[in-house]
Amino acid sequence: MAIVYQHIRLDKNEIFYIGIGNQYKRAYHKGERRNKIWNNIANKTDYKIEIIAENLTWEDACKVEISLIKKYGRLDLGLGTLANLTDGGDGSVNRIQPKEEKDKRANSIRGLKRTDITKQKISLANTGKIRTLKAKENMSLAHKGQIPKNSKIVLDLFTGIFFDSLRSACYMTNVKYKNEFALMARNSIRSRFKFI
Secondary structure, three states, rough: OOEEEEEEEEEEEEEEEEEEEHHHHHHOOOHHHOOOHHHHHHHHHHEEEEEEEEOOOHHHHHHHHHHHHHHHEEEEOOOOOEOOOOOOOOOOOOOOOHHHHHHHHHHOOOOOOOOOHHHHHHHHHHHHHHHHHHHHHHHHHHOOOOOOOOOOOHHHHOOEEEHHHHHHHHHHOOOOOHHHHHHHHHOOOOOOOOOO
């Protein structure tokens, strides 16, 4: 079920954002996932949140959002007070992306060189994440002193540490198993691990 909510700036007592979501936390979400206009207004003044409608189907919530955005008008178009950058109804909850859209996004970053600082940030962001259920199972077996069948010992070429399997090595170093396995299968010089 979906909700429709509005943000009201307290200095002028006017609505400055209309939104939809499938959870209440979206209405209360701040900053990083909001647009620049919204952030500028929120930085200038306090605001309150009102739930306009709840327990709607996604399609009904989209219709309500579209009508309210049309009623109050978008600030970026000079038609009103809203920080919304679209006419509404285009949320991404449960949206299946077309293959062309996925390919376009993938092609836009293919071949992109990342700086060492960017690589470190990505590494820090992924620290502690469990990549796959199988890796978690292998790690629990390794902690019990049981090594999974058909596993080969691998050496981490960066740290010199040995691991009982590639899955556990990837789990402990926050490296995607699928990617590392593909690199090792091709004998790539970019591979972090080596079978012993």
